[in-house]
Amino acid sequence: MSRATLRTDRLIGSAVSHAFLLLGAAFILLPFVWMLLTSIRPASEVFTAGFNPIPSRLAAGINYSEALTKSPLLQYMLNGVFVCAGILIIQLLVAIPGGYALAKLSFRAQPVIFGLVLFGLTVPVQVTALPIYIALAKLNLLNTYFAIMLPFFLSVFGIFLFRQFFKSFPQEIIHAARLDGFTELEIIIRIITPSAVPAIAAFAVFSITSHWNDLYWPLIVTTSADHATPPLGMMIFRDQETGSNYGALMAGAAIITAPLILVFLFAQRQFVRGITMTGVK
Amino acid sequence: MSGLSFNDVSKRFGTSTVVDRFTLDVAEGEFVALVGPSGCGKTTSLRILAGLEEASAGQLLVGARDVTELPARDRNLAMVFQSYALYPHMTAAQNIGFALSLQGLDKVTITDRVQRAADRLAIGHLLERRPKELSGGQRQRVAVARCIVREPAAFLFDEPLSNLDAKLRGTARVEIARLQKTLGITTLYVTHDQVEAMTMADRVVLMDAGRIRQIGTPMQLYHHPVDLFVATFLGSPAMNLLAGEVRHDRGEVRFSAPGLDLRLPETTHCAPGPVTLGLRPEALERMPTAPDRIALTGVVDHVEHLGAETLVQFAVQGSRDASMTARIPGGWPVRAGAPVTLSAAHVALHLFDATGSAVALHFAGSARASVGQRVPA
Numbered sequence: 001m002s003r004a005t006l007r008t009d010r011l012i013g014s015a016v017s018h019a020f021l022l023l024g025a026a027f028i029l030l031p032f033v034w035m036l037l038t039s040i041r042p043a044s045e046v047f048t049a050g051f052n053p054i055p056s057r058l059a060a061g062i063n064y065s066e067a068l069t070k071s072p073l074l075q076y077m078l079n080g081v082f083v084c085a086g087i088l089i090i091q092l093l094v095a096i097p098g099g100y101a102l103a104k105l106s107f108r109a110q111p112v113i114f115g116l117v118l119f120g121l122t123v124p125v126q127v128t129a130l131p132i133y134i135a136l137a138k139l140n141l142l143n144t145y146f147a148i149m150l151p152f153f154l155s156v157f158g159i160f161l162f163r164q165f166f167k168s169f170p171q172e173i174i175h176a177a178r179l180d181g182f183t184e185l186e187i188i189i190r191i192i193t194p195s196a197v198p199a200i201a202a203f204a205v206f207s208i209t210s211h212w213n214d215l216y217w218p219l220i221v222t223t224s225a226d227h228a229t230p231p232l233g234m235m236i237f238r239d240q241e242t243g244s245n246y247g248a249l250m251a252g253a254a255i256i257t258a259p260l261i262l263v264f265l266f267a268q269r270q271f272v273r274g275i276t277m278t279g280v281k
Numbered sequence: 282m283s284g285l286s287f288n289d290v291s292k293r294f295g296t297s298t299v300v301d302r303f304t305l306d307v308a309e310g311e312f313v314a315l316v317g318p319s320g321c322g323k324t325t326s327l328r329i330l331a332g333l334e335e336a337s338a339g340q341l342l343v344g345a346r347d348v349t350e351l352p353a354r355d356r357n358l359a360m361v362f363q364s365y366a367l368y369p370h371m372t373a374a375q376n377i378g379f380a381l382s383l384q385g386l387d388k389v390t391i392t393d394r395v396q397r398a399a400d401r402l403a404i405g406h407l408l409e410r411r412p413k414e415l416s417g418g419q420r421q422r423v424a425v426a427r428c429i430v431r432e433p434a435a436f437l438f439d440e441p442l443s444n445l446d447a448k449l450r451g452t453a454r455v456e457i458a459r460l461q462k463t464l465g466i467t468t469l470y471v472t473h474d475q476v477e478a479m480t481m482a483d484r485v486v487l488m489d490a491g492r493i494r495q496i497g498t499p500m501q502l503y504h505h506p507v508d509l510f511v512a513t514f515l516g517s518p519a520m521n522l523l524a525g526e527v528r529h530d531r532g533e534v535r536f537s538a539p540g541l542d543l544r545l546p547e548t549t550h551c552a553p554g555p556v557t558l559g560l561r562p563e564a565l566e567r568m569p570t571a572p573d574r575i576a577l578t579g580v581v582d583h584v585e586h587l588g589a590e591t592l593v594q595f596a597v598q599g600s601r602d603a604s605m606t607a608r609i610p611g612g613w614p615v616r617a618g619a620p621v622t623l624s625a626a627h628v629a630l631h632l633f634d635a636t637g638s639a640v641a642l643h644f645a646g647s648a649r650a651s652v653g654q655r656v657p658a
Contacts, residue, residue, distance in 0.1 A: 170364060170366065172362040172363070172364050172366035173366045173367070173368060173369070175328075175331070175333045175353070175360070175362065175366065176360065176362060176366035176367075176368075176427075177368070178332070178333065178352070178353040178354055179331060179332075179333075179353050179354065179356075179358060179359060179360050180354070180359075180379060180380040180383065180427070180431075181354040181380050181383045181384065182354060182383065183354065186383070190379075191368055194370040195369060195370060
């Protein structure tokens, strides 16, 4: 085969694969684009515009100010930040030492515990929802931040992800640290955690998006707007205030999605490294 | 600084025994090399002493202190690993000084000691770099500096040179040996490379299949191997071996193999039966035969000119598959295909019985009186 045909072959190959990726990206991004377009449309055009992407009149100002003023959107977002941060911190405090123990220490119960972790990965949140709800109700803890966070403090996914990441961490470095006088806890804090920044970033992105977007659990344990996280807040907003003002609703949705996009952009490089290094996904 | 002792240390994984009743005393300030083929248990022994692996049985002493049950961090030992095992997110200076900061020393003392250790290894200018920005040789120096800065009871080395290129390995070998002598620190050094073991160590421990085969100075092991394994493991090119039989004939002790009949020294203490005759390549010389020498004739089939010396492979005459290697001075002209006669002095012969154990050849003047310590199997 000549060099020229080789080159054209490669060009065609890369064009095909890129076209495929573009198609996938378009498919995933379309709802977001539609959300953004709806958020700048006047209410009258939301259902009549058909697939015409360009609004005849910009209504962004009205929609966004309505979203911000007619609902305590900032309060919801603050709740979201608080809940996500609380969950993430405790998850990391549990999952990093847990993952380290499963990856690097050898003890008799290790295979059983790892088996339980894998088993935990297969249990959906709905299964445990009822008992936890009842327990929280009996303890009079419903309608608190704690109630929203509690079921997620222990992340088996986190333990699994960090275990996979630490598995590839050189054992000799840990041995060197032990000989240098480190305790296991010091190894975790001073050696393992600094090396795990990509995994932490990847896990943080997973954790923050899933708990920021979670509607199911907050809906069960809170009824007040005081503790509502953004999606729950959006629901309350839709029901009570706007009725069918989809423009404002989409503006609200755009506002609460923005922080996630920012988080991802910040963590992007580390996120990709973390995902590829752990072999998760 | 203190001595080290292994008393009857064993390590079993399930049914397989990786280290079998390992007993060794390393004197204060001594450099002992553990050498053997891969999987012989040398690294496991070292790691058991370091506390990175638990012994199944036996006792470990650092100085007079029984450390068998202590965790690695309380044993006061420092180790250089094959991969150097530097902390990746710390600079060289932090890597070297970290153990000191864990000991709670103040910053000024730490900086001072790190600087001194770094200067000793000529890496003073690299202290602010991270491991990623250092070459293999530089990383290795940082790893050594990290050990000496702590002034531990002893140094442990686990194949520290095997990731370096050949040239660097030569210089690093000399430097580590020199550093060890200057600091006078007890050292246990694991390697699979016989050259490292021979050139660096005061004493060599040769292991195979979890057991110690022989302990002795490098020269004892080289000149007085207790068995075939030791004889063939040390030396490059390896010792030449000839399988044959010992006969007692009219007061003479004779060695015969297909096409060969050689007279051995009459002092040879060997019952008639199958044996293996061993000859180091340098024992074969271009010397006329004499009563206290044996002569071998053959045809040269390959010549390697190394400059200072020449390696000559030749097929022993009369013997179908006996090929021998001789190491002769480089100036002598030799061609492949030419006939050759080489002889070896009786004192240079090794004889092993059917079990592979060395047979004493008892010479007057006792050239081989000082045999290395034989370890009962």
